[in-house]
Amino acid sequence: MQTAGMNTGVDAAGNLWGRYPANVSDHFTPKFVPIPTLILGSHLDTIPNAGKFDGILGVVCAIEVITRLHAAQKTLPFHIDVVGFGDEEGVRFPASMLGCRAVCGQWQDEWFALTDIAGITLNEALVQQGLNPAEIVNASRANEPLIGYWEIHMEQGPVLENTSLPVGIVSAIAGARRYTITLEGEAGHAGTVPMSLRRDALTAAAELVLAIEKIGCAQGIVATVGHIQTYPNAVNVIPAHVECTLDIRSVDDLLIDEVMNLITTASHAIATKRSIGIQWQKYHDAPAKHCAPKFRQLFEHAITQLNLPVCTLPSGAGHDAMLMADITDMAMLFVRCKGGISHHPDEFVAAEDAEVAVQTLLLALDELAFEYHRSEESI
Ligand SMILES: [Zn+2]
Numbered sequence: 001m002q003t004a005g006m007n008t009g010v011d012a013a014g015n016l017w018g019r020y021p022a023n024v025s026d027h028f029t030p031k032f033v034p035i036p037t038l039i040l041g042s043h044l045d046t047i048p049n050a051g052k053f054d055g056i057l058g059v060v061c062a063i064e065v066i067t068r069l070h071a072a073q074k075t076l077p078f079h080i081d082v083v084g085f086g087d088e089e090g091v092r093f094p095a096s097m098l099g100c101r102a103v104c105g106q107w108q109d110e111w112f113a114l115t116d117i118a119g120i121t122l123n124e125a126l127v128q129q130g131l132n133p134a135e136i137v138n139a140s141r142a143n144e145p146l147i148g149y150w151e152i153h154m155e156q157g158p159v160l161e162n163t164s165l166p167v168g169i170v171s172a173i174a175g176a177r178r179y180t181i182t183l184e185g186e187a188g189h190a191g192t193v194p195m196s197l198r199r200d201a202l203t204a205a206a207e208l209v210l211a212i213e214k215i216g217c218a219q220g221i222v223a224t225v226g227h228i229q230t231y232p233n234a235v236n237v238i239p240a241h242v243e244c245t246l247d248i249r250s251v252d253d254l255l256i257d258e259v260m261n262l263i264t265t266a267s268h269a270i271a272t273k274r275s276i277g278i279q280w281q282k283y284h285d286a287p288a289k290h291c292a293p294k295f296r297q298l299f300e301h302a303i304t305q306l307n308l309p310v311c312t313l314p315s316g317a318g319h320d321a322m323l324m325a326d327i328t329d330m331a332m333l334f335v336r337c338k339g340g341i342s343h344h345p346d347e348f349v350a351a352e353d354a355e356v357a358v359q360t361l362l363l364a365l366d367e368l369a370f371e372y373h374r375s376e377e378s379i
Contacts, residue, residue, distance in 0.1 A: 005070035013102030051347020066116035100104030105142030158340030175288035184277035295331030
């Protein structure tokens with residue numbers, strides 16, 4: 001970052017920052033007008049047994065953008081801050097996107113007491129890294145004049161590879177809901193209770209899993225039962241009690257509402273037919289976040305200038321950008337990855353594709369600066 005012409009620092013939440021200063025300073029006529037900032041970046045952390053690209057690609061590409069501006073001695077009428085967020089994945093403590101939450105002014109003090117697998121609290125971990133937890137509130141950028149947040153990220157899916165395109169513009173980050181479903185039947189001897197008299201919670205769950213798949217396919221939505229636990233889980237006992245999960249996502253929150261109605265109605269029909277008790281409990285609900293149309297348009301113009309077709313796609317996975325959307329306009333650019341593989345050592349993004357992403361951002365920055373000048377003149 002420093003070689004690229006940035007002033008650097010680490011905030012109290014452990015996020016790494018670099019600033020490429022504007023070519024103007026705060027002005028005082030007729031009142032104090034601070035220079036706004038465009039933030040570029042992604043996350044620095046990753047998962048165990050990870051690949052080399054998830055997160056860091058967006059930080060490195062952002063630094064490369066600044067490197068090119070600096071080499072061309074080009075400055076802009078606003079600051080560009082490059083951020084490497086800490087702890088997006090939530091691997092060490094039972095909470096995720098902690099660095100970004102601090103930047104968005106959404107830090108909760110009870111998180112300091114969260115412990116990792118070794119019993120070390122988050123507070124202790126921050127101190128061990130030379131950070132001051134008492135200053136974490138200062139990591140917030142929520143009350144500053146921000147132009148927006150742009151994030152380059154590997155796609156983590158197969159869409160761009162299948163369309164033979166190096167980059168794609170993200171339309172929105174899908175909203176996600178998670179539920180625990182509990183099915184209550186009756187245990188019994190596997191040898192003595194006739195099939196017709198059973199209240200088997202696992203066969204009811206099996207029917208429900210297939211119903212969820214069928215409804216998901218028909219409605220064009222991703223719905224996944226990824227965890228199932230059966231009790232007493234013994235070879236010769238009719239399952240009495242089953243707990244399973246549902247993860248459902250879409251960029252359309254209303255569609256999630258509609259599909260959840262269909263799924264819960266189907267689940268109650270299955271439960272009634274089989275004399276099984278069923279309970280739904282929602283434990284996670286994150287609404288969809290839409291990328292700012294004005295930034296999507298800048299990216300579209302840039303990609304067209306590069307003589308490439310424009311591909312727009314939703315993000316099924318969560319990213320720092322979904323939180324940043326709470327404090328400023330955000331946009332994301334996906335880069336093609338091999339085989340759609342991510343969170344795996346085989347993760348791969350070609351340097352040529354990353355280059356297209358860097359050029360897209362440079363062209364979009366040109367147009368943004370031009371528009372910014374024009375709006376300043378009209379004031
Ligand atoms: Zn990521």
